[in-house]
Amino acid sequence: MASIEASNPNRALTDTRFSDLKPPLSEPVLEALTQSGFEFCTPVQAATIPLLCSYKDVAVDAATGSGKTLAFVVPLVEILRRFTSPKPHQVMGIVVSPTRELSSQIFHVAEPFISTLANVKPMLLVGGTEVKADTRKIEEEGANLLIGTPGRLYDIMERMDILDFRNLEILILDEADRLLDMGFQKQITSVISCLPKLRRTGLFSATQTEAVEELSKAGLRNPVRVEVRSETKSLNDSSSSQQSASSKTPSSLHIEYLECEADRKPAQLVDLLIKNKTQKIIIYFMTCACVDYWGVVLPHLAALKGLSIISLHGKMKQTAREKALALFTSLSSGILLCTDVAARGLDIPGVDCIVQFDPPQDPNVFIHRVGRTARMGRQGSAIVFLLPKEEAYVEFLRIRRVPLEERKCSDEAPDIVPQ
Numbered sequence: 001m002a003s004i005e006a007s008n009p010n011r012a013l014t015d016t017r018f019s020d021l022k023p024p025l026s027e028p029v030l031e032a033l034t035q036s037g038f039e040f041c042t043p044v045q046a047a048t049i050p051l052l053c054s055y056k057d058v059a060v061d062a063a064t065g066s067g068k069t070l071a072f073v074v075p076l077v078e079i080l081r082r083f084t085s086p087k088p089h090q091v092m093g094i095v096v097s098p099t100r101e102l103s104s105q106i107f108h109v110a111e112p113f114i115s116t117l118a119n120v121k122p123m124l125l126v127g128g129t130e131v132k133a134d135t136r137k138i139e140e141e142g143a144n145l146l147i148g149t150p151g152r153l154y155d156i157m158e159r160m161d162i163l164d165f166r167n168l169e170i171l172i173l174d175e176a177d178r179l180l181d182m183g184f185q186k187q188i189t190s191v192i193s194c195l196p197k198l199r200r201t202g203l204f205s206a207t208q209t210e211a212v213e214e215l216s217k218a219g220l221r222n223p224v225r226v227e228v229r230s231e232t233k234s235l236n237d238s239s240s241s242q243q244s245a246s247s248k249t250p251s252s253l254h255i256e257y258l259e260c261e262a263d264r265k266p267a268q269l270v271d272l273l274i275k276n277k278t279q280k281i282i283i284y285f286m287t288c289a290c291v292d293y294w295g296v297v298l299p300h301l302a303a304l305k306g307l308s309i310i311s312l313h314g315k316m317k318q319t320a321r322e323k324a325l326a327l328f329t330s331l332s333s334g335i336l337l338c339t340d341v342a343a344r345g346l347d348i349p350g351v352d353c354i355v356q357f358d359p360p361q362d363p364n365v366f367i368h369r370v371g372r373t374a375r376m377g378r379q380g381s382a383i384v385f386l387l388p389k390e391e392a393y394v395e396f397l398r399i400r401r402v403p404l405e406e407r408k409c410s411d412e413a414p415d416i417v418p419q
């Protein structure tokens with residue numbers, strides 16, 4: 001596999017304008033970029049867009065919030081532009097991502113660019129809605145670009161012979177490692193087996209695993225690997241796993257941990273929230289039940305009165321999930337209580353702080369959770385609660401400990417014991 005390092009990896013933006021890229025982007029895409037306020041490329045965009053546009057497969061590994069979405073949306077639209085007037089059920093491109101929320105976000109980021117293509121009909125395909133509504137819509141209106149989650153995409157491909165994939169030009173697998181570790185390997189392999197071999201494929205993630213490496217070997221042809229690392233943080237460590245963890249979090253992100261016994265965690269959490277009432281905070285819990293529990297408890301605390309406290313997890317109805325995310329996105333301050341359904345890819349503006357009440361089992365998930373703040377060069381902070389026995393995380397992440405004294409509970413913080 002060829003490998004290149006993108007220039008200027010320590011800055012949010014490069015000096016390269018989208019209008020400088022070679023091969024040149026089309027006028028309508030440049031116009032859509034300008035209208036969205038994008039003039040200069042991020043490092044991952046400057047490296048990836050020219051490769052995909054010149055028919056190279058790419059395996060992209062870049063920090064959270066570094067602009068990976070446009071890095072595949074722009075070339076995807078440029079490639080589709082070369083094939084004017086596909087038939088209504090001719091599918092020219094597919095974008096697969098692990099969650100409904102992320103697929104929907106990609107769809108909306110892509111919309112202004114897709115609308116520059118006169119005859120390309122995009123379709124968002126995610127679970128949580130009647131599959132028949134999707135099949136009916138596809139039958140009636142056609143679909144040339146499918147953006148969605150692997151389960152629903154696979155379902156639609158199984159049911160709908162009317163869809164023709166023989167001329168598919170481009171496949172994008174976003175958050176590729178997550179797609180695989182959610183158990184979608186079979187669906188992804190089945191989707192790929194229906195597609196022509198002569199296509200472009202892009203694998204994107206902030207974290208790569210061996211499974212992604214395998215998928216890359218099976219699904220990509222001579223891919224170029226694009227790696228964009230953030231600057232190495234304060235500590236000088238030689239362990240490769242530690243280097244990879246910290247180089248995948250944005251350099252503008254300050255991460256620390258709080259070590260405390262299990263029975264002190266609830267009071268520490270409440271104390272932290274009381275002290276940061278004006279902030280926009282996301283709190284990650286291990287289970288949907290924990291989110292529900294805290295969603296009931298926190299609004300009852302007098303000390304947190306008036307704060308917007310919103311719950312989001314995978315067992316909520318799809319409409320409630322969408323409402324919760326839209327509400328939290330619109331707030332300038334407030335608290336989102338969630339599971340890892342909100343760990344990947346979500347681009348929520350203005351998040352100040354990420355709290356991990358329960359650390360994740362997989363350290364890669366840590367990187368994605370904290371990546372919901374400090375996006376595109378902005379400042380952000382993250383704190384993870386660790387039990388004394390969970391110290392292994394500290395070595396992996398090379399993060400600073402907050403002494404308990406610094407976070408001493410205020411008198412207002414009640415002692416709460418989760419059920």
Ligand SMILES: Nc1ncnc2c1ncn2[C@@H]1O[C@H](COP(=O)(O)OP(=O)(O)OP(=O)(O)O)[C@@H](O)[C@H]1O
Pocket residue numbers: 013037038039040041042045062063064065066067068069070205206344345346347371372375376
């Ligand atoms: N060239 C650019 N100039 C200015 N802002 C940009 C540019 N490219 C992307 N952005 C903005 O940066 C933010 C992060 O982009 P994006 O969501 O694509 O990151 P990501 O790398 O996919 O993150 P994650 O790994 O968390 O999925 C978005 O708000 C996007 O609008």
